[in-house]
Amino acid sequence: MLRVSHLSLTKDKPILKDLSFEVQPGEMLTVLGPSGAGKSSLLRCLNRLNPADSGEVFLNGTEVRSLDILDLRRRMGMVFQSPALIPDTVQANVALGPFLRHETVSDNAVQELLKQVGLNSDFMARQVETLSVGEQQRVAFAQVLANKPDVLLLDEPTSALDPTAALTIENLIKDIHSRLHTATVLVTHDIPQALRFNTDTLVMVDGAVLARGNIQDLVNNTANATLQNFFKGELTPNKDTGDEESEF
Amino acid sequence: MTIESLLIAYGLIAIALFISWHNRLTLEKEVVVASLRATVQLVIMGFLLEMILKIDNYVYLALILLAMTAIAAAISGKRGEQIPHATGIAFTGILIGSVITFAVLAGAGVIGPEAKYIIPLGGMIIGNSMNASSLSMNRLIGELGHQRKRIETLLALGANARQASEWAVRQSVRSALIPVIDSMKIIGLVHLPGIMTGFIIAGGSPLEAVKYQLAIVFMIAGTASLTCMIVTLLAARRCFSSELQLLDAFRPSTA
Numbered sequence: 001m002l003r004v005s006h007l008s009l010t011k012d013k014p015i016l017k018d019l020s021f022e023v024q025p026g027e028m029l030t031v032l033g034p035s036g037a038g039k040s041s042l043l044r045c046l047n048r049l050n051p052a053d054s055g056e057v058f059l060n061g062t063e064v065r066s067l068d069i070l071d072l073r074r075r076m077g078m079v080f081q082s083p084a085l086i087p088d089t090v091q092a093n094v095a096l097g098p099f100l101r102h103e104t105v106s107d108n109a110v111q112e113l114l115k116q117v118g119l120n121s122d123f124m125a126r127q128v129e130t131l132s133v134g135e136q137q138r139v140a141f142a143q144v145l146a147n148k149p150d151v152l153l154l155d156e157p158t159s160a161l162d163p164t165a166a167l168t169i170e171n172l173i174k175d176i177h178s179r180l181h182t183a184t185v186l187v188t189h190d191i192p193q194a195l196r197f198n199t200d201t202l203v204m205v206d207g208a209v210l211a212r213g214n215i216q217d218l219v220n221n222t223a224n225a226t227l228q229n230f231f232k233g234e235l236t237p238n239k240d241t242g243d244e245e246s247e248f
Numbered sequence: 249m250t251i252e253s254l255l256i257a258y259g260l261i262a263i264a265l266f267i268s269w270h271n272r273l274t275l276e277k278e279v280v281v282a283s284l285r286a287t288v289q290l291v292i293m294g295f296l297l298e299m300i301l302k303i304d305n306y307v308y309l310a311l312i313l314l315a316m317t318a319i320a321a322a323i324s325g326k327r328g329e330q331i332p333h334a335t336g337i338a339f340t341g342i343l344i345g346s347v348i349t350f351a352v353l354a355g356a357g358v359i360g361p362e363a364k365y366i367i368p369l370g371g372m373i374i375g376n377s378m379n380a381s382s383l384s385m386n387r388l389i390g391e392l393g394h395q396r397k398r399i400e401t402l403l404a405l406g407a408n409a410r411q412a413s414e415w416a417v418r419q420s421v422r423s424a425l426i427p428v429i430d431s432m433k434i435i436g437l438v439h440l441p442g443i444m445t446g447f448i449i450a451g452g453s454p455l456e457a458v459k460y461q462l463a464i465v466f467m468i469a470g471t472a473s474l475t476c477m478i479v480t481l482l483a484a485r486r487c488f489s490s491e492l493q494l495l496d497a498f499r500p501s502t503a
Contacts, residue, residue, distance in 0.1 A: 047404060048491055048492075048493070049400060049403060049404060049493055050493065051489070051491060051493060069491055069492050070406045070407075070408065070492075071406075073403065073404055073405065073406045074405075074406040077404075077405075078404040080397065080400070080401060080404075082397065083401075084397035084398040084400075084401040085398075085401075086398065086402075086415065087415075096402075096405060097405040097406055100402070100405060100406050100407045100408075100411050101406060140401075143405065144405070147405060147406065
């Protein structure tokens with residue numbers, strides 16, 4: 001289980017403001033917000049790729065700062081906006097996480113991981129440079145799954161893809177989640193995508209939580225004018241807060 | 249060479265001044281200042297060398313080489329200002345690279361046990377080591393920024409700093425060694441190197457000059473490789489925080 005308590009981050013200006021939420025095993029939380037809301041920075045604070053200024057993050061009851069950083073990152077698998085694989089074969093990339101810990105992954109295990117992300121065993125010997133971006137993103141998912149994570153952090157994993165490839169990856173995420181029941185935090189700025197996932201959703205604006213609930217309920221919540229403005233695309237983010245990683 | 253000959257040679261500066269004036273480059277003042285500065289610097293160096301080359305105490309000679317190393321490290325450190333402790337890293341790389349090369353060449357008898365060999369060749373080793381150090385740090389900064397996505401993907405998979413920076417280190421060392429490797433390829437074909445030219449002008453036989461030049465080429469290659477490796481490996485580790493985060497200097501601002 002993932003629990004975030006009063007997480008804040010400031011770099012010249014506030015990026016995350018007192019965020020608190022929980023994600024239970026088997027749950028998927030969609031973090032939805034406009035560009036610059038601080039969504040990617042939030043994910044990066046969870047696996048400590050960015051240091052948070054204050055607040056706590058608990059993984060299965062243990063504060064993450066008391067965990068070995070390498071173990072924490074293995075247990076909190078992260079898929080980025082665009083895949084950045086090593087210049088090697090698909091097999092070497094899929095087995096990379098365990099390889100970094102001097103563990104080996106059998107050919108059968110690699111085949112099974114590729115199967116989970118919709119790639120057949122013919123891909124094993126392919127050089128990653130010969131793959132489409134969509135296929136590379138699938139390899140990135142297999143790479144993260146090879147680490148057997150407790151939590152999946154997905155940082156706009158379809159934003160670098162064309163619409164068809166994006167839909168395929170969306171279906172892959174749903175499929176992986178329904179089969180593995182891994183607690184998942186999905187970040188997106190894409191409202192139609194959030195509606196397609198139809199999960200518990202946390203709307204973030206200017207580094208703070210604007211609302212949380214099922215996406216359909218949030219869309220129908222006419223009492224919250226700011227929320228309605230966001231869904232209508234009429235919300236202008238505060239320029240002084242909530243910026244985030246732009247290229248990942 | 250007589251002073252008169254030198255003054256006539258200085259007249260060549262007039263050509264540069266004429267070209268600048270004719271083409272309205274407004275470089276006349278800069279050309280005059282630079283040429284006078286070069287003259288003054290070299291004359292001072294000449295007098296200093298007159299004194300230094302008479303020193304026969306090895307401790308003093310070693311201290312002079314150490315001072316040269318410190319100056320080279322300070323200059324090289326500026327090239328890697330984004331890397332924490334860049335000057336210290338440059339000093340370590342230049343010192344180790346130079347000492348090993350110097351020891352091998354002294355052991356092989358290329359560098360004789362006199363100040364007239366120790367100081368000029370030591371200076372040449374340190375100078376080349378400094379170039380290698382500066383290039384290494386400059387390339388490493390570029391590669392860490394360029395490969396940031398891959399580095400952070402590796403960190404997120406559980407890589408340590410050495411593993412995450414492996415490709416950036418490899419590419420930095422490769423790039424930093426390109427000038428040394430390329431200059432070895434063209435030596436003798438495109439240009440006659442300075443030391444060989446000087447040896448022949450001083451009356452040495454061309455074949456003897458070749459032997460010296462080869463020793464110098466191998467010396468430069470050895471020093472550059474050693475310094476590149478040491479500086480890049482030491483610097484790469486400094487580019488990550490204790491919590492294995494790539495320092496902000498190599499990432500776009502998260503502000």
